[in-house]
Amino acid sequence: MKTKHEQILDYIETLPVGAKLSVRVIAKELEVSEGTAYRAIKEAENKGLVSTIKRVGTVRIEAKTGENIENLTFDEIVKVIEGEVHGGRNGLKKTLTKFVIGAMTEEAMLRYITEESLMIIGNREEAQQLSLENGAAVLITGGFLPSETVIRLADEKELPLISTSYDTFTVGTMINRAMTDQLIKKEIIRIQNIYTPIEQTQYLGKGDTVYAYRMLNQKSQHSRFPVVFADDRLAGIVTAKDVVGKDDATVIEKVMTKNPAYAKKHMSVASVAHTMIWDGLEVMPVVGDDMTLIGVVSRQDIMKSMQSVQKQPQAGDTMADQISQLITEKEENIFSFSVTPQTTDSMGTISFGVLSEVITEATYNYLSKHKKKNLVVEQMTLHYFNMIQLGNELIVKPRVIDENRRSARLDVEIYSEKYLAAKALVVCQIIQKR
Known part of the structure; x- marks a missing residue:
């Protein structure tokens, strides 16, 4: 109930x-x-x-879905640029591979037109026809409308013919951002994409016996099984260690681990992988919002998904990637970072999020290079002393305060123009490299 x-x-x-x-x-x-x-x-x-x-x-309100765009279609482009479709509607589901700005002669354009590409062009009817005849969709900028001849050609070729009121530069920027965002999203794999549904896996009820566990264990590839209540809500998890030395008639409820770690479909594979590595788990239950068991995710599933990410030919740079490229090691254990326009807020000073990422990256580089360890930042306390302006060079000095096998605390000093501008206390979880 x-x-x-x-x-x-x-x-x-x-x-x-x-x-x-x-x-x-x-x-x-x-x-x-x-x-x-x-x-x-x-x-x-x-x-x-x-x-x-x-x-x-x-x-x-209407709930927004967290659907990931696996392929950037022309239909998605129409939404991004607030465009109007005039012809070739049967081709809206085709995937966009690249876009070309047609600021050139028709003869020169032929070298750049490819199938499933998008030609961004102004009020040039001959160039529009040339693009469609050679397999490229057409986007007309500046609020111009296509002629009936071009519309009929687009319908015949099943290639989208779109118009927008934006200028060419603005449209190019919007589409480039959409393509970059789509590439970044492809890297963020979620549990919903890889978990094994409950219909295809095994689990136990809390009233089952240790004998039922042993029979299940003989035909399964793993030794951890979720345990559910009568209404299928997650009650616990049982492992081989829990049943060692127990009588076959013992009820699972008496030996299972209560309140186990679990995953939800919207979680990223990376975050769940970290929990599984940290706690040494080979299988984790996947539950719904009401804690109903809907499946399991295994370490093997995680490894396969991460391998598929590595095989992807391209990836968009996130802000973290860009900050990582801007940080350099000035001296041993000392890192530098220059404040660029993209890293500032509306006041012209470095944004809080960017500074936090700079500290995280410097901390990672310090521990990874000098201590041969990987880490995940668990907590950060950051205090500003002076404003950090556009164009300033930051000097970041991490220093370990205390450390054990699983965690480390660091004091990080940030200098700007030779003055102490900020200070942070960073707590990290450490994962030993194997």
């Missing part, structure tokens, strides 16, 4: 988009306390089911 909290969430999902709701109304409608209603509405807001609008109140 569902809890009152879950019942409220289900009720909110049934409300039409635009409907108003309040703590008092929910509490009265479902006969729950106002405290329970408030907590459920807050979780619904975190899930993107509702939104609180000033002077309006809490309103049911």
